[in-house]
Every structure is written in structure tokens, then in C-alpha cells.
Amino acid sequence: MSKEKLGVYKSLSDLGYSVAKKSDAAKLDGKFAVENIAGFPDSISKENRDEFYDGARQRASELPNYQPVEYCVIDNNYIPVDQLTGDLPKERYIVSVASVFSYSQQQFGAMKNDNPQLYAIVQDLRKRVSKYCSNALDDLKASARKYLKEQNPETKTRAATLAFVEFLNKEFETMIQRCKTAESRGNDDTADLASLKDSIVAFKAKYKPFN
Secondary structure, eight states, X not given: OOHHHHTTOSSHHHHHHHHHHHHHHHHHHHHHHHHHSTTTTTOOOHHHHHHHHHHHHHHHTTSGGGXXXXXXXXXXXXXXXXXXXXXXXXXXXXEOHHHHTSSOHHHHHXXXXXXHHHHHHHHHHHHHHHHHHHHHHHHHXXXXXXXXXXXXXXXXXXXXXXXHHHHHHHHHHHHHHHHHHHHHHTOOXXXXXXXXXXXXXXXXXXXXXXX
């Protein structure tokens, strides 16, 4: 194979070394996650996921595809500075990974009506970065499962896995938190926190391991 086709690698041997090194690092990542995230990789709390995504967003901000873009505002239109020539208007706006995730859900939702053009720009970057973070978490889950399988080849489950009732409790906590968020947005008629809590109480009363 020609060096031109290899790109950043000098040879297939160089490529093999790089892939093996990344594989070793991924195994360590999976081991750390299993030992430090309760229920992982089968479940992860909202708090742990948010903290993980915070780090993944920091990494995204270092990559070319997610670099800040400066816009000039001309007649309420947002135009990238690099598309303009001559004297630039004073009104500027920088869209970055940090800025698009600084909005609360309420602020972001209101932007759709108040400033639809900026909303579209912000939404695009938020979606792309969120997908990047989700893919990173999926990769970590795969590494964790691989680590667990290597630790116990006879089974894919972990010896120290959570008791089922503990798993259920964590799921209930996630459901309640998501329902609270949906209710606060006011745009989902299916979100009923009081009814959800009553249903969970009824489930626990009926399900024998909770009693």
C-alpha cells in the first residue's frame, strides 16, 4: 500500500500499533467506568451522564468541526464574518460549544419564537455536539462490556451487578426527573408527575421484593 493512501500513518505496522494502543486505552476506560459508575454499562444516572457529557463537550470544542463561529448581525440576519468584506458592523455574535449549551431549556425554547434565525444556528451545533457525546458514551459502554466479558468469559453479567430492586429504584428516579423536566417545559401533555409518583408507589406495593 502506498504511503499516500496511508495518510498520517507511515505503514500498516504503524497503523496496527496505533489501533492496539487505543484498544488498550479503551479497556482501561471501560474498567474505570464499571468500577466508578453504579450499574454501568446497563444504566447510568442523569447526574453521571451529565458529568460525562460535560467532559465530552470539552473535547468536542477542541475539534475542527465544532470550532466557534463569529457572526455579524445585519438587518437581523446572522452572517458568518468570514463571508463578509470591508467594514464590519459592530453587532457580533459568537456561537461556540460553550455558548450553545449555556442556555436553559426555557431560554432555548423561547429563542425559537424570539429569534428563529439564531435558534436554527444554535440548534444545529447543539444537535451535532449532543450526537458526538452520545456516541462517546456508546463507545464507553462497549468498552465496559468488553472488559466485563474478559473478566468473566462464562457470562456477560457482572458478579457485582446491582440488585434488581436497586436497578428499579434508579430507573424510577430517572423517570421522575424526566417527568419533572417535561412538566416544566409545559409542552408535553403526557407528563404527569403526581400520577407517575402514585403509580410507582402502587408498583412497589404490588411487587413483593419491595415489601
